[in-house]
Amino acid sequence: MAELFASAPFAALLPLSVGSVELAAVDLGRLTLITPYKDREAALSKALQSAHDVALPAPNRTTGQAGCRVLWFALGQVMLAGPEPDPGLAEHAALVDQSDGWVTATLQGEGAEDVLARLVPVDVRAAIFKRGYTVRTQLQHMSVSITRTGAERFQIMVFRSMAKSFVHDLETAMEGVAARG
Amino acid sequence: MRITCPLCGERDRREFYYQGAAVLLERPAFDASDEAWDGYLHLRDNPAGKTRDLWYHEAGCGAWVVVTRDTVTHAVLDCVLASDVASGARP
Structure with missing residues (x-):
């Protein structure tokens, strides 16, 4: 019988820190x-x-x-x-x-809103999207659930199968914000 | 183009999937005439002006909505849940 090892989808990808923004895996249970x-x-x-x-x-x-x-x-x-x-x-x-269907990451730090603004077609600024508000939308072409959990902190859920594309897109946006604001 | 989803608020058109004319909510009775079924399945108006479509908020709440819009001015005039239209709660 082959021995199987559980592997977290974000294991080799996160945490990630670019400029003032951090992306980290979180286990919601x-x-x-x-x-x-x-x-x-x-x-x-x-x-x-x-x-x-x-x-x-x-x-x-x-x-x-x-x-x-x-x-x-x-x-x-x-x-x-x-x-x-x-x-x-x-x-x-x-x-x-659906525990195994989703992966969750936290995006936090100064400029987290600017990073999301490059990726999602909804307004996530604090005046509109307050703590505890949640939204189902697209991040690039991926279906996501985004929740504001703090002043500069968002919880983002995405399908587990898209973990790698998700991190790639976030990283590109984080680099863009760090370089140009 | 922006569509105001009754649940999610104003959203970008890319979150929605277009189904077609809202006549699909007016399904004829099982024993209706062939003409009624033919019209229901195949015949669509092509109005210059106000039209009603079924859209699916695919990337948002997953609701089917009836959007009233103007094909001449491109204005989106109204958007209600298709379930409300089907139940008679909304016209």
Whole structure:
């Protein structure tokens, strides 16, 4: 029997630091995609509150904090990042384990907004995109979830299979910002 | 071109996939006449002016939306969830 070794997708690629901006891998723990059944959002929010102490977020928002966060993920979908989902949630929603489907990186430092501005077609400036806000969009041509977790810090989730292209594009943008602002 | 998604707000056209005229929401009854089905499947208006299309917010929230736009001025006039149109909540 062949021996298999787990390998982190970002292992050989991150952390990366260019100018004042850093890109680092982060392990969010268990990722559970939660799709509430019809008209069960309120009951699900209550169940999330009692099991994990987080409410169901509105579109483009997150609830909770590092370690246990719920990110709005699409129309009628949220992602629970961190804990093992309470089995009781399954009464109100379909739960899908996507832990192995996504990789997550943190982009932080002075100029992080400028780096993202080169890559995404949405406004991520602090006046518009505040802490705890989240957005589903494209980074170059990759589907991503971007969340502001601090004044100059973003959490970016991308499909695991695109880890290398993702780092390549971020690195190019970081170099551009470092060279020209 | 910018489309204001009812969930995500104003977004770039590149996030959306164009499906076609919003007539697909008006599916004829199962036993409707051949003419009704022929029209539904094949016949489209080509208006100079206001038109309604189905778009898919592929790179955003994944919602199907009905976009009202003007083919003469290129103005995007309205954008509502297709599910709201289908359920009758929106015209």
